[in-house]
Structures are given as C-alpha cells and as structure tokens.
Amino acid sequence: MHRETEARPGPFGAQPPTHGPRPHRIALLFNANKVYDREIVAGIGAYMGSTRAVWDLFMEDDFRCRPWEMEGWGGDGIIADFDDPEISKALSQSPCPVVAVGSSYASPADYPTGIPYVATDNLQLIRLAHEHLLSVGITEFAMYSAPLNPGNRWAQEREKAFATVVGGPNAHRAIFRGEATHASGWQDAMSKLIVWLQALPKPLGIIAVNDARARHVMQACLIAGLAVPEEIAIIGIDNDPLTQTLSRIPMSSVIQGTQEMGMTAARLLHRMLCGGRECSAPVLVAPAGIHIATSSQHQALRNPYVMRARHYIRQYAAQGIKAEQVVDYLGLARSTLDAYFRKELGHTVHDEIMHTKLAKAKELLLDAQLSCASIAIQCGFTTLQYMHAVFRRELGCTPREYQLSQRTS
Template identity: 60%
Template sequence: MNRAPASQTSHRIALLFNANKVYDREIIAGIGHYLRSTRVAWDLFLEEDFRCRLTGIERFEGDGIIADFDDPAVAEALQGCPLPVVAVGSSFEDAAQYPADLPYIATDNRKLVSLAWTHLIGAGLPHLAMYSLPVAQENLWAQERELAFQALARDEGVDAPVYRGLATSAPSWNQASEQLGVWLDALPKPVGVIAVTDARARQLLQACLMHGIAVPEQVAIIGIDNDPLTRTLTRIPLSSVIQGTEEMGKTAAHMLHQMLGGARFPGRRILVPPVGINVLESTRHEPLSSPHVMRARHFIRQYACQGIKTEQVADYVGVSRSSLEEYFRRELHCTVHQEILRHKLDAAKALLASRDAASAEVAIRCGFTSLQYMYAVFRRELGCTPREYQDSVTPTVAVTASAAAPSTHSAG
C-alpha cells in the first residue's frame, strides 16, 4: 500500500462545493494546484458527482473543511462545527454579513463590477445598466454586485437601471424572456449591460437576438465568470470578467494547512480581485451612423461561419444588395463580403489559437468552402498558413488585465 512519507501527516478534508458552477469548479482547481505544489497530504472528501450534500456532514470524521458560504444552507450546517473551517464566498459591504469566527476568502465584488464598468465606458458606451437576479438569501452575492454597480452610478452622477427579472425555471421561461426583451427595448441606446453572471449574460444575448437588437452596436453585454460552457451556447462570443477563483482556492488551502498546524484566523478576511477581462465580440462596440450597416453586422456576427452570402445579408436588412454595399463602403470602407470573411477569419484564428480542432475541422466550422480556400485566405490576409499561425500564438484568451492585488481585512 502506498503511504505518505513518514515526515508528512495525512489529513481528511471535506470540500463542500457544487461543481456544476464554474465558480466552484475553479476554486476546487485552485485547491488542487496548492496540493500539487506542496508536500501536503490530504485525503479529500467530495461527492462523486461533485455536488454538495449536507446530510450527515456533522458526523464527518475528518480534520478540516473548505466550504462555499454563498450557499446559506452550508453556512447554517457548519455553525458550531468543531473542525477548522475556511469559508469561501462573496465579499460584503456590510461587515456584519461575514461569519465572525471564521477565516473568509472572498471574491471582490466591487472590483469585479468596477472592471466591467470601466471596460464598457472605455468602449464608448454613454449608458449603462445591470441585469441581476431576484432578491433571495441564496443570491446575496448578486445583490452585493448591485450595490457596487449603484455606488459607481452615484459616483458618476448617472442614471443606471438595475433589472432583476425572474428566477430561471421551465414554467416561467417564456414570460421571463419576453419581459427581458421589453426591458432591453426600453433602454436608451447604445447601452452597455453588466450581467451578474455569464448565465444571465447568455439570457441577455438570446433576448437581443429574439428581439432584433444589434449586439454590440445597440446593446453591449459583459458577464462575470468567463465560463467556457456558456460560450459554446452563444452565437456572439461573450466578453466576461475573469474572477480570481483559482487564487481563492489556493489561498483557502494554504490557510487551512496552517490551521491544521495550530494557527487560528478568526474573523480574517482576504478579498481576491479579478484577473482581468476576456474581451470578445459582445463588447467590441463601434458607433455606427447607418442602421442598415448596424443590422447587417448583427446578422453577420451570428451567421458568418454558416456560409452566408451578401444577398442573404441584404435580404435580412431589407435593402438591395447595391444599396447595402454603398452603405458599407461609406461606413466601414469595405464590402459586405469582406466583412463576412473577416468574421470567418477571426473565428478560425480563435479556434487555431485554442488548439481545440485540427485545420480541416476549423475550415468546416468557420464556413470556408474547403481547407485549400482557408489556406489561401490566411496567406493573402496574414502572410502565413493556418499551421504557421497556430505555431506563432500562445493558447490563451484575450485578457484585459486587472492590476489589483489581493487585499486583507481583519475583523475589528
């Protein structure tokens, strides 16, 4: 039987997270990174499906716990727990919201929202709004992001509405989508909307598509989480704030490691700032004077990789091909075909950089008629082959960095 070296003490640690959320998954990943980078020997307890079930947790015969305190049921279940506990969750404006007797590692909501706000203002958007969640005990983190958003609006002296919408459920889905579309229609344009999560941002994108609202010319959208699964469900690539969740996991694991050695940190709070922004199409706002070009680009963003032609774009806009070409020459100094090709090329470059597909599959997925044609386009536009382009880039997302550093707050 393999055992830990004699110099190490093995500890049984419970991780109470719901890994169906990218936030929780990345915190768990951060814990894993800490374990791999040290000689710590932990026997980790997680449910086999990575869900958090609290039944019997009071009988856990372990040595410590790291838990998601954004779930009020978790916080309640661990009240009075005799084991060392490190809480992970949302930051709060009101210090009384933190557990007084536990160390707490928090995502910095004020900095998350401020980074998104600054990005949208920098994109030239004169109006801002937020799409949040209904008030509920399990949504306190969302309400904290609302407070941060409203504080920024007060500081800037602007009217920036917050819309909470309905909770996501099958019976209310049609009603929720319709009401969201009505709210979006009524907003002054152009407007930048911050969604409290990528899941809410995806709903915004869908509502814009259903109501014919151009993204990002009329409504620019940014989420929070940088969730890769959400990105696969949107036609228009979604910009998103990248939380410092892996750093939160590493910090929580390091703190628990110290507590297992006898250290105590009652009331210690560490706020972890965002990493930056993955800037994609949903916030690449360019003011346009022609509503025809705006509508055309909205259609092209959605369907460029499906082999659309100029005639189909003109039909969607409701003008003749020659008129649309004239609008494009005046506004963008290019043809409709060149704009379609630019989107296909950008999509191909992103896929090649991510190493998610071979060149032949990239050609198919990005709407090129053949691999040879894609090679010809790369040589003409970039002066290299797709393979040479792939070899020249690092497989990372396009991130606008946050210069903020973690901050530590102790209970007074």
C-alpha cells in the first residue's frame, strides 16, 4: 500500500505533500480521430474526474493507435478498442491488466477470452432505429452496411442484429454492403447504391450501420431525386456532429452509450488495479437515445408534387429560397401548388418554407455558442429582425427566450 508523506512547513507555510500514491500509468489505445472513440475516451476522463483514480494517461500525439509500438511500454494498465483486430492480436498476451471495448457479438464464442469486455449493444441499437421507423409508419426496411473486412466486424454484427429484429425470410436480401470509399471509385459506388435504392419498395426505411454510410444514402437519394423522408426515411448510428454538418437534410441517428462505455471500462480497470476480481462476462451498454431529425420523419403523402416540393425545400430553405423558386422547379402555377399543399398539409408553400427555417433555427439555438444573428443567416432569414418576428408570430417568444426555455426545461 502506498503511504503519503507528511507535509512539512516551508518558507511560505505548510506545503503540500512531496510524495503520495504513485499514479498508475494507463495507455488508451483508441483512434481518437473517430467520434465513437473520442466519446469513449471522454467517458474515461469523466470517471477519473468523479473518483480518486490517479492515472497518468498515454495516448499517441496524433490520436492514431499503434499497438505494435507498445512492446516495452511497462505501464500499469490498458484500455483499448478491440474492434481493431491488430489491437486485439497485439494485446492478447499483455503482461498488464487490459480492458477491451468494442462491438457486441451474436455468438458468445466471439468475445476475447480472459479479458474484461465492454460492448455497445448492437441488437438494441438496431431495435431502437427499427422501432422509430415503425412509429412514423414505415413497414418496409433495408440496411446499408459496409464491405466485408476484418476491421468491419462490428458492421457484420449489426447485419445479424438487423436480420433478427426485422425477421422474415427476406431480411438478409435487404442488406447492401456497397463499396469501400475511394476517390477513384466514388462515382461507381454511388451508381450501384442508387440502383439498389431505386429497386426497393417505397416508402422505405433505411438503417445505416453508421452515420458515414447514412450520409452516402442521403447523397444517393439527392442525386437520384428520391424524396427524403417521404420515399426513403434514413437513420444512422453515432450521432456524429460532422455528418450533421455535411448533410443538406438533417440526419436522424441512434446515440450510442459511448460515454457510459468509457466510464464502465475505467471502473473495471480501476477495480483490477486495486486488487479486485476481473469481470468475466461481457458488459453490454444500451444506446443512450435517438436524435430525431428530418431524414426519418416520414409522413405519408399522396400528392407527388407536394412530396417533391418538400424534398426541394428541405435542401434549400436555408439558402433563402422563395415559393416562386419551388414552383419553377416543379413547373406548376403557384396557385395550383398552394392548393395541393393545403389539401395535403393544411398550409401553403410559403408556410412550408417558413416552418423549415424555423425548425432549423430552433435546433441551432440549442448551441449556446452561436449568436442569434449568425443563426438567422444560417437559416435563410433576410434579417435578424425578421427571424424575431417569425418567432413571435409562431411561438410567442423571441429566439433568446426560446433558447433560455430549452436550457431550463
């Protein structure tokens, strides 16, 4: 047991102890350039901040992971991403305690033996996405996965979960792995994805294995003129802020319990370092929730012009388009399109554009770092005063009052 030394008075009074418990040296082997890994590392940090764990952490300066360089490191413990087969292989005979973090497996035999394992629950991730799509009236489902690859075992496990959740003899046929993303083959990959999407029954719900693949589906739909979410409702997994930024239509996504995974992994390692018993069974962590956005908010519409108009508005409302541009795009008279909108939705084309801008502004107001003036520009309002007028008319409050109400609710 480590023993702290007694503090001795110095020239400026009592000084803190010069010696104490030696910090444990812990390596975090994650590719922290990925949002999934970063959030797990954040969970580890949250555990350290809430306990008396005194750890000196080692991570590569560029946030990439190089397990083959760990030989001779001589630390006290490791928490590592075992979705990477190189890490799993490199640490199988580690002399110091290791806690693995990664994907859940349908077969218990696929988990590493003799190593505590904290897993994202793939079955629950897919089930949550499926239940959401069911709730908006979708009855046909497909999955956009990732190519077979040792580093993509998590994707194949989500395919198994999809087949289990959706069920039926055609579940496996509704899975498309597509191509790996390479600049030279991007056009060909998009073409194949579009052909697959066009052949499927509509309306359709697509569950993508992660947000990056969900963005591919979104791009393919925009290229092919498939209305999102009226014809194809899309939901990803990860709730990656970068994907949200890059998507013309806001993307729905299942939120993994990554911070809880990191905290659980740190708790298990801390217990081992203090002489506690290892956890023999994998610990499955359920998803933290779901971020619901436009891409999956399917609404059954009978009129194809209304469907196409809404698809166009979702893409370009924030650029300040007006109703005239929508009717020009469709080749209809303004009065005709307004009549279609009133029959289907109970409001006009102009109202639809305004509602879309307002929805985006409400979402951006959740970010306290953005000014109201900046939000007005990003949402396509001509002036800040105009955005204020819309908020007062539609919500009975100013943008700042709405922001404050969301913080306290």
